[in-house]
Amino acid sequence: MTQRKVISFETIRVACKNCTLSQLCLPMGMSPEDVDRLDSIVKRSRPLHRGDHLFRSGERFRSLYVVKTGSVKTYTPSEEGGEQVLGFHLPGEIIGLDAIDQDCHACSAKVLETSAICEVPFQRFEELAASIPSLQHSMFRLLSKEIGHDAEMLLLLGKKNAEERLAAFLVSMSQRLSKRGLSPTDFYLSMSRHEIGNYLGLAVETVSRLFTRFQDEGLVKVDRKHVEILDLGTIESLAGTAQAAGSRKHSN
Amino acid sequence: MTQRKVISFETIRVACKNCTLSQLCLPMGMSPEDVDRLDSIVKRSRPLHRGDHLFRSGERFRSLYVVKTGSVKTYTPSEEGGEQVLGFHLPGEIIGLDAIDQDCHACSAKVLETSAICEVPFQRFEELAASIPSLQHSMFRLLSKEIGHDAEMLLLLGKKNAEERLAAFLVSMSQRLSKRGLSPTDFYLSMSRHEIGNYLGLAVETVSRLFTRFQDEGLVKVDRKHVEILDLGTIESLAGTAQAAGSRKHSN
DNA sequence: CGTGGCGTTGAGCCAGATCAATACACGTGG
DNA sequence: CCACGTGTATTGATCTGGCTCAACGCCACG
Numbered sequence: 001m002t003q004r005k006v007i008s009f010e011t012i013r014v015a016c017k018n019c020t021l022s023q024l025c026l027p028m029g030m031s032p033e034d035v036d037r038l039d040s041i042v043k044r045s046r047p048l049h050r051g052d053h054l055f056r057s058g059e060r061f062r063s064l065y066v067v068k069t070g071s072v073k074t075y076t077p078s079e080e081g082g083e084q085v086l087g088f089h090l091p092g093e094i095i096g097l098d099a100i101d102q103d104c105h106a107c108s109a110k111v112l113e114t115s116a117i118c119e120v121p122f123q124r125f126e127e128l129a130a131s132i133p134s135l136q137h138s139m140f141r142l143l144s145k146e147i148g149h150d151a152e153m154l155l156l157l158g159k160k161n162a163e164e165r166l167a168a169f170l171v172s173m174s175q176r177l178s179k180r181g182l183s184p185t186d187f188y189l190s191m192s193r194h195e196i197g198n199y200l201g202l203a204v205e206t207v208s209r210l211f212t213r214f215q216d217e218g219l220v221k222v223d224r225k226h227v228e229i230l231d232l233g234t235i236e237s238l239a240g241t242a243q244a245a246g247s248r249k250h251s252n
Numbered sequence: 253m254t255q256r257k258v259i260s261f262e263t264i265r266v267a268c269k270n271c272t273l274s275q276l277c278l279p280m281g282m283s284p285e286d287v288d289r290l291d292s293i294v295k296r297s298r299p300l301h302r303g304d305h306l307f308r309s310g311e312r313f314r315s316l317y318v319v320k321t322g323s324v325k326t327y328t329p330s331e332e333g334g335e336q337v338l339g340f341h342l343p344g345e346i347i348g349l350d351a352i353d354q355d356c357h358a359c360s361a362k363v364l365e366t367s368a369i370c371e372v373p374f375q376r377f378e379e380l381a382a383s384i385p386s387l388q389h390s391m392f393r394l395l396s397k398e399i400g401h402d403a404e405m406l407l408l409l410g411k412k413n414a415e416e417r418l419a420a421f422l423v424s425m426s427q428r429l430s431k432r433g434l435s436p437t438d439f440y441l442s443m444s445r446h447e448i449g450n451y452l453g454l455a456v457e458t459v460s461r462l463f464t465r466f467q468d469e470g471l472v473k474v475d476r477k478h479v480e481i482l483d484l485g486t487i488e489s490l491a492g493t494a495q496a497a498g499s500r501k502h503s504n
Numbered sequence: 505c506g507t508g509g510c511g512t513t514g515a516g517c518c519a520g521a522t523c524a525a526t527a528c529a530c531g532t533g534g
Numbered sequence: 535c536c537a538c539g540t541g542t543a544t545t546g547a548t549c550t551g552g553c554t555c556a557a558c559g560c561c562a563c564g
Binding site: 076082084086097098099100101102106107126127129130133136137139140141142143144145146147148150151153154155157158159198199200201 | 328334336338349350351352353354358359378379381382385388389391392393394395396397398399400402403405406407409410411450451452453
């Protein structure tokens, strides 16, 4: 057992290094020493289970989190039990960026399935970023990328209809998974229909009906959480400001 | 004329310094020398007029822009002439943060009224940030704040009804203007009803009807672009996940 | 005093929400 | 192994908020 723990720890350590790397050191070369410095501040990576929270709304902000394996959803809980799902986070993606400003988490992060998460203490990270220009640049880019992604979501929620929203969701999942080396056309959704609907600003029933419709149209094969994309091209065209859909567009 | 130009330039220079300061050097003390260093890279600030573009979608990203006076809207133009308004930017607010990642603007920025804008060359800014830890921290916070703001908009577009959206819009304008020392209850909207509707994900007609309704209910007095807020408290309660509205809530 | 761009107002319609019932998967305990 | 319970997903029927279409009023400007 002890032996196994050590092996497991090293495995996680290396994988974590990789995932931190890929997001934060992506664009330009950081020296191997700098990469090690960055890696050395990444704290722990114990496996979390479905329902566990990385943090809750209102808690003090200390660290960013990087998903190594599994998936996490972030959401803003409102009194009366309602919530707005802000996003689903897949391996390689970073959580907690919105808390830097207030020094306090405005949203909660809940693990959707057994997941390994790296924790990056932010204060130490900032010190490092100040001494490694390329790391600072990567962080600026990362934050900026998040803003760009949010703008896409604003477009989705502000202008797209239900069909376009679900198509965009599928395309996004497909792209993000394939970026991690997983199949872009065959995957399991770790979130419920309810959570998908909440995220996309749709009722559960609408999501369910659309999955059925897409399946009837031969675009996907859906079995519960298992999704096979059969016609990615068509789904992509539906997701965009799809002119192919044959439906007239809003003008507002 | 020459004389006047010089005076005008100095006036702008000082005001610009102030506005750059307030957003970027807010939280912690930067030394006066560092403030001057920051100020010295702020390039130009010629007055722009209604309809002028700060930048257009697709252009190379070089600088961030800070609104000194006036207002700017950012939007993503889509083919077919449609657009999604991403935001309205008032004095003290920063534009262009989403372009850092791609090194290329994904949205366009158009001036809504005669405005003075500071330009901050990003590359120089980054160099400065790397040597002034508190500036780096401020920039991280600024980017993070933008992400937090976007999350609020996602909530608005995903869950709120038309009434809540317009109320939230009015509250936001009120707060942001008063933060700049302007009246929180009496102001002019520089954007058209169409642009408000686009931003809030509503049809122009809905916006118009709601203004009328709010006026009938004694919450505001509206005359064209001139808005007087008569009952800010009630509007605030409508804007939140308003339980006071007497209307049942969505659950998705 | 047109002419054209907003803004407002009215009437009708529809996408998607809501309500309601059933179906299915996955326990858990007997 | 089955009976039962609980939570989630699907499907159908109905309702409605806000969109669409259309007409008109009001400035502002040439």
